[in-house]
Amino acid sequence: MLTLLKKVTNLKILWRKIKQTMDTSAPLVWFFVLNVVLVWFKTFVNYHMNFNLGAEGSVQQFLLFLNPIPTAIIFLSIALYFRGALSYWIAIAFNFIQSLWLFANILYYREFSDFLSMGILGSGSSTGNNLGKSIAAIIHWSDYMIFLDVVILVLLVVFKQLTIDRKGVQKRFAILTTVLGVVLMLVDYGIASTDRTGLLTRSFDNNYIVKYLGLNEYAAFNAVQTYNQTESRKRAKPADLNKIKQFVSQQKLPDNIQYYGTQKGKNVFMIHLESFQQFLIDYKVEGKEVTPNLNKFYHDQHTLSFDNFYNQVGQGKTSDAEMMQENSLYGLSTGSAMVKYGTNNTFESLPAILNQRGYTTAAFHGDVASFWNRDNTYKSFGYNYFFSKAYYPNANKPNFNVGYGLKDKIFLQDSAKYIEQLPQPFYAKLLTVTNHYPYDLDKENIDFPATTTGDKTVDGYVQTAHYLDQSFAELTDYLKKAGLYDNSVFVLYGDHYGISENHQPAIAKLLGKDKVTNYDLAQFQKVPFMIHANGLKGGIDHTYGGEIDMLPTLLDLLGVPDDQLTMFGRDMLSTKYEGVVPFRDGDWVTPTYMKYNNQYFNTKTGDQVTLDTDVDLKKTATETQAYVDKVLAYSDSVITGDLLRFDTSRADFHKVNKKTFDYKKSVGLAKLREAQKTNPSSVLAKNNNKSTIDLYKTDTPELNSSTHTNDDASVSSK
Structure with a gap:
């Protein structure tokens, strides 16, 4: 009990020091910095906890660390253009908006291993419908922790535990802060483009965009894609x-x-x-x-x-x-x-x-x-x-x-x-x-x-x-x-x-030539x-x-x-x-x-x-x-x-009719089981529901050196 009281006392002392610092030295700036840190922290943590971004090597890890920061600065710096309590509420609002986008993507990714797109949000697709129906099943109580800091900040402002900066900051400082966010975004993009050429033009996978540029940047990129698609579609006849x-x-x-x-x-x-x-x-x-x-x-x-x-x-x-x-x-x-x-x-x-x-x-x-x-x-x-x-x-x-x-x-x-x-x-x-x-x-x-x-x-x-x-x-x-x-x-x-074609000396050796011509490169296609x-x-x-x-x-x-x-x-x-x-x-x-x-x-x-x-x-x-x-x-x-x-x-x-298809594992396996009854023309059905998998022979060391058991994909005669 004494240990618990000591911890509470220490937290109170720490909060008093933080509050004193914020009160005596540019309260609004400190509040802005606090929100940036909070948005960055929960985004970065959830990158690792809830998304499978596959960051490898020091460059990608650095970009994963960096990319939540630029848009957090840009959005939250909007609060710096205002004064008084309004500036605090604007900062909290943008914290909440970014948190809500993060929260929604965590839920969607958990179900579909992908990020939300404008097309999904703006359409009545089967994906969106299925997510809505299963929201209770996929959500975890810990997901709500994303909003914990927002709730605390609201309470601090409501109960006047923070000193409101009535004067605000100079407009020049606000502009420079926004510019800082833009510069950091360009730095991020420059490094990302060097590590992954054609990142935005080739658009391999949404995971790549988020990994290299960030979740908010992905939203902007996807919005541009959706707009261009919509405009092309509108003009068509x-x-x-x-x-x-x-x-x-x-x-x-x-x-x-x-x-x-x-x-x-x-x-x-x-x-x-x-x-x-x-x-x-x-x-x-x-x-x-x-x-x-x-x-x-x-x-x-x-x-x-x-x-x-x-x-x-x-x-x-x-x-x-x-x-x-x-x-x-x-x-x-x-x-x-x-x-x-x-x-x-x-x-x-x-x-x-x-x-x-x-x-x-x-x-x-x-x-x-x-x-x-x-x-x-x-x-x-x-x-x-x-x-x-x-x-x-x-x-x-x-x-x-x-x-x-x-x-x-x-x-x-x-x-x-x-x-x-x-x-x-x-x-x-x-x-x-x-x-x-x-x-x-x-x-x-x-x-x-x-x-x-x-x-x-x-x-x-x-x-x-x-x-x-x-x-x-x-x-x-x-x-x-x-x-x-x-x-x-x-x-x-x-x-x-x-x-x-970047490997022309090697191509020449493979073909038994001293050097290759454009004709040879065409043949290589x-x-x-x-x-x-x-x-x-x-x-x-x-x-x-x-x-x-x-x-x-x-x-x-x-x-x-x-x-x-x-x-x-x-x-x-x-x-x-x-x-x-x-x-x-x-x-x-x-x-x-x-x-x-x-x-x-x-x-x-x-x-x-x-x-x-x-x-x-x-x-x-x-x-x-x-x-x-x-x-x-x-x-x-x-x-x-x-x-x-x-x-x-x-x-x-x-x-x-796209709404008739659902690729979730549980749905797919259920359809296969039903198909054995309604259309018994498969190899399994013709073999009296006895699997033929034992006929498959492979020399792969991974399967031969480990226990390999059938999972729920198998259909038995039980």
């Missing part, structure tokens, strides 16, 4: 779409009767090969094949393999590849279309197209659902299920992950328990991540020699690619044993380059595109194409009519296909000439040519550039204007 539809219809090619509908009704596995370049196929290091399993698959008589297939991504990288693969729409010239427009836009996407033809559609990704805004965009695309990090218990184990999610072997093995529960036919997209920059893998998983270019980043690339190759082999081995392989179509594609199915007439196809062409090509094989779809790609199987490949920056490739980095080359020989000396080039360049500029501009208009909301021409396609 049905006539804009009609013009584009006319253009698209003129580009439509006749189907190839040799292939059309030959794979109708089969399951579709869309396997995303992260950062996987075409040169890896048949490539050897010290006499060993980097990807022996993919090589065999590539050369199989039932695999259509395109060896002149290019990635066409922009700043959105992987998200751009997904936009093209699912919609045959290009990514944007800046930023990510999935991040900026995926939540609210109308799409005519492959998952929705197949879903409306009896398919179950599911995406699998061993990272947080919010990355590239997938948790919202996939609803717009029409996915029934999205199995993200929350569905994978192993994803919470540090050594089971690389920087962008679960290691591929673990991810694919753990995905099998969901694959076996999908009612057939199904469309399943599996996003691998281990072969991602910086191509770093722990020693226990490396059994392949690195290259010896002297570039540490590049030399590990073949090792992670080899690991991905082994992961693919384990998956296909399981699918054969589970009875899924022969009744499925497999589509494999590389999403973008793995080794950037090639990625694999393979379609395999039992009975499919395969072979190496030298047709020139790109990711924008994947959707119409696959729809040809599945026998899905696409006459009324707004697609900017073309069916690569059509005998009328010409092979014009636009790049996002306006460069292009044709079977005869290519333009890359403002230079022209003969596509076949690699010889540089010029407009002045080659008459044929001049004609091709003029026509091709006009087409490329038009198709990119039209695609941008579709996305930024949300033009597909005006499309009423399709009787066999219905707009996606």
